[in-house]
Amino acid sequence: MRKTRDNGFPEFAAARAGHLYRSACLLTGGDTHLAEDLVQETLGRVYVHWKKVSRADNPAGYAQTVLTCAFLAHRRRHSSRRERATGVLPEVPEPQTGGDAPLRLTLLEALGQLPAKDRAVVVLRYWEDRSIEETAAVLNASSAAVRTRCVRALARLRVLLGDSLGEYARS
Amino acid sequence: MPVADHDHDHDHEPDPFEERFAGALRDTGTAFGADGTDRQDLAARGEAHGRRMRSRRRVAVAGTAAAVALVGLGGALLLPGGQGDGGRQQTAAADPSSRSASTTARSASTAPQAPMSADDIVRTLEELLPEGGISSEGGHVTDNGSYAGAVYDDGRGKAAITVSLDRVQPGSREARQITQCPDKLFVAYDACTTTKLSDGSVLMLFKGYEYPNSRSGTKRWTAELVTPAGGHVGVQEWNAAAEKDSPVTRKQPPLDLGQLTALVTAHEWRTAADAMPLDKRSPAGPDTTPATPRGSISTTLTALVPDGLKIVSKSPPDDDQFGYLVLDDGRGRSLVQVNVQPGMQDVEDQLFGSDAKVLPDGTKVALRKQSGDKGISGIVWWSVDTIRPDGLRVVISAFNSGAQNTPATREEPVLTMEQMEAIATDRTWLTLG
Structure with a gap:
């Protein structure tokens, strides 16, 4: 019975955990411990509803939505202080596409400064490649609100990051 | 690496900063998986967490079933009292008439109704719009909202129209922000007004552009209505057959502000939006906390x-x-x-x-x-x-x-x-x- 109900979940979780973790790291501004907790919470919730989720068009998209909600719920519970990334970026080999770890840390710091919903918008739009409408659906916001948040967040990131992203040209 | 190949919200030329940022974000996100850490442990922990959650749910469901069975036998149902009154318990008589009355009241106020489907929205749109052709562009329905797009042609050029329905906590910051005109510093637009209607609903009418960085190109006019119950109806219209990558077909979007107001305040939408479940993610009650506690x-x-x-x-x-x-x-x-x-x-x-x-x-x-x-x-x-x-x-x-x-x-x-x-x-x- 349980085998039927769980059918395909372990494979799904194994396939998606890495991506969910990377998304969560961006949402948390580089707090890897919190990111792990959020992914665990997300996969747990997906597991509970797996029978329904597995029949949905896009279980991966559903999991991403659950992750975003889990992040925003966490931020609401701990809204008095923001978490900060302090040297939590893992040791990474030199990337093949230019850039370096300190630059990424600067970016995470800048992300970490955005209000939680703005950060969720930025991650959904530019990391998940979601459209304005899809982002609005995930955040249960109007598309007009998402547009405004996105433009405002970019304006703010532009000031914080200045020209430090110069080398991330289109490739 | 594909960088910023999604739709851009900027004028025809992509914003170089947006592209660089998207590239850097991808690189940063990918770096978190590049240390070779095995994420299978995370998958296993997620599954274990899910099993625990499911066990807890089973216990909760079993408890509910026991209480219902007790009522069914005509006994007295013990309800826990308020938290602050020393654990006092109330006794509710379970006579059939009061039970049926309370069941009716509950189903009228909180029973979830099926949300409007994308087809329902387009059908309603067709009834509410002035004479013209309409074709559905699809949509989606989630636990907390419905959305549909259509192309409308009144004979003077095809135009995209979308309608979204959801519900927000009345009095919350989110409810206020929906009907707040955007900051002109970040979004270029021609006009925006926010009005309180006689029934307490708040309406924002906005005349702007698809690409918020410049007042040119495709026009996007929107109406956002939030009812006292938190029902949120959003209508958007363009002077092109699609939001993006589609030529301008007419000078203005088809509905003027009067028609847009009539459309967004139609009772069909408000009834559907007010009946939607409140998003569990929204904080309950009015939110008046300042974001920066020690002064802005x-x-x-x-x-x-x-x-x-x-x-x-x-x-x-x-x-x-x-x-x-x-x-x-x-x-x-x-x-x-x-x-x-x-x-x-x-x-x-x-x-x-x-x-x-x-x-x-x-x-x-x-x-x-x-x-x-x-x-x-x-x-x-x-x-x-x-x-x-x-x-x-x-x-x-x-x-x-x-x-x-x-x-x-x-x-x-x-x-x-x-x-x-x-x-x-x-x-x-x-x-x-």
Whole structure:
């Protein structure tokens, strides 16, 4: 019975955990411990509803939505202080596409400064490649609100990051 | 690497910063998986967490079933009393008439109704719109909302129209923000009004553009209605058959503001939106907490700018660690923005090179003068970046225009680099925490 109900979940979780973790790291501004907790919470919730989720068009998209909600719920519970990334970026080999770890840390710091919903918008739009409408659906916001948040967040990131992203040209 | 290949919300030429940022974000996200860490443990932990959650749900469901069985036998149902009254318990008589009355009341007020499907929305749209052809462009329905798009043709050019329905906590910050006109500093538009209607609903009417960086190209007009119950109806219309990548088909979107108002306030939508379940993610009750508890950035900045400058506008106090003023010394508007970031010592070397000035108290100062956004005529962007020995970073940017996305209104920003440095290094920022 349980085998039927769980059918395909372990494979799904194994396939998606890495991506969910990377998304969560961006949402948390580089707090890897919190990111792990959020992914665990997300996969747990997906597991509970797996029978329904597995029949949905896009279980991966559903999991991403659950992750975003889990992040925003966490931020609401701990809204008095923001978490900060302090040297939590893992040791990474030199990337093949230019850039370096300190630059990424600067970016995470800048992300970490955005209000939680703005950060969720930025991650959904530019990391998940979601459209304005899809982002609005995930955040249960109007598309007009998402547009405004996105433009405002970019304006703010532009000031914080200045020209430090110069080398991330289109490739 | 595919960088920023999704739809752009900017005028026909992609914004270079947006592209660079998207690339850097991808690189940063990918780096978190590049250390070879096995994420299978995370998958297993997630599954174990799910099993525990499911067990708890089973116990909860079994408890509910027992209580229902007790009522069914005609016994007395013990209900836990309020938290603050010493654990007092109320006894509810389970006579059939009162039970059926309470069941009816519950189903009328809270029983979830099936949300409007995309087809329902388009059918309703067809009934409400003036005579014309309409074709569905699909949509989606989630637990908390419905959305559908259509192409409408009144005979004077095809136009995209979308309708979205959801529900927000009445009185919440989110409910207020939906009907707040966007800040002109970030979104270019021609007109925006917010009105309170006689039934207590709030309506925002907005005439703007698909690409918020310039007042040109495809027009996008919207109406956002939030009812006293938190029902939210959003209608958008364009003067093109699609939001993007579609030629302009007519001078204006098809519905004028009167027609748009009639459409968005139609009872069909309001009834459907008011009946939607409240999003569990929304905090309950009115939200009046200020985002920056110890005073807003713009208020602090106001106190620090030199006398004699007229403050044209300032940022709302909702923003944490960010604020702006638009100043005018009589020779044109100038935008001044401030970001305050504590604990930045870990990236200090990255931000402040060996050419940074070091003040006697150890504060590092980096000065930059550069051209502003590409495509914005004559705009320059000056900034002073500072970091205290304790890692508090204060960045001030000033433009020779009242916004980042409008042409230059003057030769140089309203503040000199020396004035900006004096503001950035002022001790007041240390007290904002």
